[in-house]
Amino acid sequence: MSKIEPFAENIFVTRPVFPKIEEVTEKLRDIWTAKWLTNNGPQHYMLERDLEQYLKVPCLSLFNNGTIALMVAVQSLRLQGEVITTPFTFAATPHVLSWNNIKPIFCDVDEETMNIDADKIESMITPKTTAILAVHVFGTPCNVEKIQQVADAYGLKVIYDAAHAFGVEIDGKGIGNFGDISMFSFHATKIYHTVEGGALVHGDKNLKHRIDLLKNFGIKNEDEVVMTGINGKLDEVRAAIGRIMLNYVDGERAKRRALHQIYDEELGDVDGIKLMPKCAENVNLNYQYYVIRIDENIFGKSRDEVYTELKKFNVYARKYFHPLCSEFTCYRQLNSSHVENLPVANVIGKQVLSLPMYGDLTAEDVRKICTIIKEFKN
Numbered sequence: 001m002s003k004i005e006p007f008a009e010n011i012f013v014t015r016p017v018f019p020k021i022e023e024v025t026e027k028l029r030d031i032w033t034a035k036w037l038t039n040n041g042p043q044h045y046m047l048e049r050d051l052e053q054y055l056k057v058p059c060l061s062l063f064n065n066g067t068i069a070l071m072v073a074v075q076s077l078r079l080q081g082e083v084i085t086t087p088f089t090f091a092a093t094p095h096v097l098s099w100n101n102i103k104p105i106f107c108d109v110d111e112e113t114m115n116i117d118a119d120k121i122e123s124m125i126t127p128k129t130t131a132i133l134a135v136h137v138f139g140t141p142c143n144v145e146k147i148q149q150v151a152d153a154y155g156l157k158v159i160y161d162a163a164h165a166f167g168v169e170i171d172g173k174g175i176g177n178f179g180d181i182s183m184f185s186f187h188a189t190k191i192y193h194t195v196e197g198g199a200l201v202h203g204d205k206n207l208k209h210r211i212d213l214l215k216n217f218g219i220k221n222e223d224e225v226v227m228t229g230i231n232g233k234l235d236e237v238r239a240a241i242g243r244i245m246l247n248y249v250d251g252e253r254a255k256r257r258a259l260h261q262i263y264d265e266e267l268g269d270v271d272g273i274k275l276m277p278k279c280a281e282n283v284n285l286n287y288q289y290y291v292i293r294i295d296e297n298i299f300g301k302s303r304d305e306v307y308t309e310l311k312k313f314n315v316y317a318r319k320y321f322h323p324l325c326s327e328f329t330c331y332r333q334l335n336s337s338h339v340e341n342l343p344v345a346n347v348i349g350k351q352v353l354s355l356p357m358y359g360d361l362t363a364e365d366v367r368k369i370c371t372i373i374k375e376f377k378n
């Protein structure tokens with residue numbers, strides 16, 4: 001029997017960053033004074049400009065969540081037919097394609113980064129392909145150069161689902177500058193959040209005009225509705241919270257970076273555990289998630305057994321992203337979903353485990369989680 005005591009309180013995979021309540025009430029007062037709650041108010045306008053600066057991108061449109069933002073990205077580029085994407089992602093990624101009557105084509109992932117394998121994309125292109133929808137999974141950048149090369153060679157659009165990549169930079173350049181459009185999620189569980197929310201970023205002012213129409217029912221003015229839009233608007237309360245949260249993100253990032261280091265130190269030498277992918281020096285990560293892979297043959301216990309063991313100590317890790325999207329009932333009949341077409345993703349899906357990662361965790365908490373895992377191995 002283990003001598004380790006369970007945690008007194010549940011430790012979840014993450015915990016939202018909460019701003020000081022006084023800061024929120026102060027901003028609420030501004031909103032009450034302005035008597036403007038939603039539909040492009042001053043908080044919304046200021047947050048768009050603040051985020052353009054923080055993310056180092058030329059054009060940003062706020063949304064009420066990342067999924068609606070991605071739906072609008074697909075609409076704004078007038079995509080149809082087939083779009084090549086990854087099966088190793090959250091359900092939202094392929095679902096936005098299906099909701100736009102587009103067939104997702106799943107491409108296998110890279111063993112190291114767990115992102116779409118850029119070298120395999122070309123072989124999946126057909127006359128119906130209109131775009132590549134790649135995900136910077138867990139904030140690790142995709143092979144953006146190779147993806148752009150393939151897209152340029154075949155006249156395809158590129159959308160990045162950057163839901164996990166807030167503030168990530170390559171050579172000091174914001175990650176949102178790659179491809180035609182990138183989507184960020186500002187969900188409560190993200191390192192930067194607006195409770196619920198999201199954004200599209202891109203480099204084209206005309207595209208912003210179209211995106212902003214699409215997120216507001218296609219309403220141009222009181223007399224004209226010029227396209228079939230949707231309601232994707234972020235309200236003033238959440239925009240105001242987003243402005244406050246910008247003051248917290250760097251501190252949270254530094255805390256998570258330190259916790260990453262402890263996980264690396266504690267688990268680095270454990271046979272059968274693969275750590276988060278290491279990025280090149282020119283990449284500035286956000287340390288949002290901490291994900292390991294457990295090779296049952298070497299570790300001696302499966303990912304699922306480790307997941308269950310941790311629960312006994314009140315540690316609620318998550319199997320992001322299992323099941324693969326290609327295993328969902330709505331996608332598994334697709335040719336591209338067959339296991340033999342996705343050998344790497346199918347192995348990774350059985351091995352990944354997202355361990356608790358948030359700034360309020362202490363170094364001792366992380367060491368204890370690692371001890372539970374290491375004791376379980378023996």
Ligand code: T4K
Binds near residue numbers: 015068
């Ligand atoms: N693309 C990608 C690659 C994504 O990962 C996501 C979202 C999207 C697109 C879509 O973006 P959004 O439309 O969501 O903006 C969570 C998030 O809800 C989701 O935003 C995120 N990805 C996904 C990876 O994780 P769940 O279903 O796992 O969340 P849930 O409710 O189980 O929360 C996880 C843990 O966080 C809980 O065990 C406890 C803790 N928690 C959660 C909430 C909401 C709290 O302590 N307090 C809270 O308020 O999806």
